[in-house]
Amino acid sequence: MAIPVLTPLPRVQRPRRATPADAVRPTRAEVNLGNLRHNLRVVRRFAGATRIWGVLKADGYGHGAPAVARTLERAGIDGICVALLEEAVELRNAGINTPILVMGGYYGHGWGELLAHDLTPVVYDAGQIDALAREVRLYRQTPIGVHLKIDTGMSRLGVRHDALHGMLDHIRGVPEVRLTGMMTHFANADADSLDATDHQCDLFERAVATTRAAGFDPEVVHAANSAALLRAPRSHYDLARPGLALFGVSPRPGLAADLRPVMRVRSEIVALRDVQLGDAAGYCSTWTASRPSKLATVPMGYADGIPRVLSNRGRVLVRGKSAPMVGNVSMDMITIDVTEIDGATIRDEVVILGPQQGPLGSDVITADEIAGHADTISWEILTGISRRVPRFFREP
Numbered sequence: 385m386a387i388p389v390l391t392p393l394p395r396v397q398r399p400r401r402a403t404p405a406d407a408v409r410p411t412r413a414e415v416n417l418g419n420l421r422h423n424l425r426v427v428r429r430f431a432g433a434t435r436i437w438g439v440l441k442a443d444g445y446g447h448g449a450p451a452v453a454r455t456l457e458r459a460g461i462d463g464i465c466v467a468l469l470e471e472a473v474e475l476r477n478a479g480i481n482t483p484i485l486v487m488g489g490y491y492g493h494g495w496g497e498l499l500a501h502d503l504t505p506v507v508y509d510a511g512q513i514d515a516l517a518r519e520v521r522l523y524r525q526t527p528i529g530v531h532l533k534i535d536t537g538m539s540r541l542g543v544r545h546d547a548l549h550g551m552l553d554h555i556r557g558v559p560e561v562r563l564t565g566m567m568t569h570f571a572n573a574d575a576d577s578l579d580a581t582d583h584q585c586d587l588f589e590r591a592v593a594t595t596r597a598a599g600f601d602p603e604v605v606h607a608a609n610s611a612a613l614l615r616a617p618r619s620h621y622d623l624a625r626p627g628l629a630l631f632g633v634s635p636r637p638g639l640a641a642d643l644r645p646v647m648r649v650r651s652e653i654v655a656l657r658d659v660q661l662g663d664a665a666g667y668c669s670t671w672t673a674s675r676p677s678k679l680a681t682v683p684m685g686y687a688d689g690i691p692r693v694l695s696n697r698g699r700v701l702v703r704g705k706s707a708p709m710v711g712n713v714s715m716d717m718i719t720i721d722v723t724e725i726d727g728a729t730i731r732d733e734v735v736i737l738g739p740q741q742g743p744l745g746s747d748v749i750t751a752d753e754i755a756g757h758a759d760t761i762s763w764e765i766l767t768g769i770s771r772r773v774p775r776f777f778r779e780p
C-alpha cells in the first residue's frame with residue numbers, strides 16, 4: 385500500500401536562494417562551500433574513528449540547508465541531524481539520501497512522513513512509540529529504527545534515569561519499533577570546566593549500560609556537539625553531532641584555530657553625507673556629531689539580522705578598515721561613520737560579517753565579536769541573518 389504523503393509546499397521558512405536578478409539591493413550573504421568542506425576535514429581530524437553527523441537545523445545555521453547538505457553529502461559525511469520534521473523533508477525533497485536524524489521530538493501528525501522519507505526519529509516517551517507502531521502496522525511491514533534520548537542534565541527532552549526501565553519495557557512490547565541508537569545532549573560542553581560534561585557522560589554511560597543489560601543492542605551511541613567533539617574525547621562514542629564548527633565558528637575561543645568561517649555578509653554604501661558638529665543621526669537621535677563627520681548609509685538593518693543592540697556599539701569594514709555604527713540601527717539600514725576612511729565613496733563594499741581586504745588594510749569581523757557586542761552567542765547571530773538577505777553560494 386502506498387504511503388499517503390502531502391508535501392507539495394516548502395513548509396520551512398528558508399532564505400531566498402539568490403539569482404543575479406535578486407541582487408538589486410547590494411546586501412547579501414556569501415556562503416563559501418569550499419570552507420565548509422575544509423571544516424568537515426577539521427572536525428574529522430578531531431573525531432578519529434567517530435562518525436560525523438552534521439547538524440543542519442535552522443536552515444543549516446542560516447547558510448541554506450539544501451546546499452550545505454548537498455556539499456557535505458558529496459564530501460562523504462556520514463549523516464545529518466535536523467530539529468524539525470519539516471527540515472528533514474525539505475532535505476529529502478532536495479535529493480539528499482544520507483541518513484537523517486530528526487532530533488526535535490515533535491512529529492505532529494507526521495508519523496507517515498517519517499516512514500515515507502526514511503527518517504530516523506528521536507523519541508523519549510511511550511506515546512511516540514505507540515504512534516510509530518500504529519503507522520508501521522498500517523503502511524509497511526519492516527520495523528522503524530529510533531534513537532532514544534536520555535536526559536542527563538538539560539531537563540528539556542529525554543528519558544530521565546528513573547523512567548528508563550519503564551520506557552525500555554514499553555519498547556520491548558512493540559516489535560514495530562527498534563531501538564537503533566541512544567543519545568544525550570550536553571549543557572556545558574563549552575564551559576571553562578568539563579566537570580559537568582563528565583558528569584553527564586557518567587549518567588549517559590550508566591543509561592546505555594542499563595539498556596544493554598535489558599537486552600537491547602543500540603548500534604550507535606552519541607552525545608557530542610561541536611564543543612565536546614573538539615575538547616572532550618571521552619564523549620565521542622560512535623558518532624558526533626557538530627553544528628557550529630562545520631560553519632567555521634569555534635564554540636569557545638582557542639579551539640580548532642584552523643576552522644574557516646563559511647558565511648560572509650556584505651553590502652555597499654548607498655548614500656554619503658557630511659554632518660556638522662551637533663548634528664544627530666538616526667531614530668531618537670542617540671548619536672550626535674562631536675566633530676564635523678562623514679556618515680554613510682548601508683542598506684541592512686535589524687530586519688536583516690543586525691541586532692538592534694549594536695546601535696552605537698557595532699562596527700563594519702570599509703576599504704579594509706573599521707568604521708563604527710552610529711545612531712540606532714533601523715529596520716532596513718544602518719548609518720556608519722566613515723570620517724576616518726580615506727576615499728570612502730558610494731558603492732564601496734561594506735562587510736558586516738567576515739573578512740575584508742582593501743586599500744587601507746585588512747580586517748575581519750567574526751560572529752563571536754558581533755555576539756559579544758550584542759550580549760548573545762554566535763549561534764544566534766548566524767541563524768539570525770534573515771530570509772531577506774539572499775544567499776549566494778560560492779565555490780572557491
Ligand SMILES: *Cc1c(COP(=O)(O)O)cnc(C)c1O
Binds near residue numbers: 439487569625627
Ligand atoms: C544544535 C544541536 C547540536 C549541535 O550543536 P553545536 O554546538 O552547534 O555543535 C547537537 N545536538 C543537538 C541535540 C542539538 O540540538
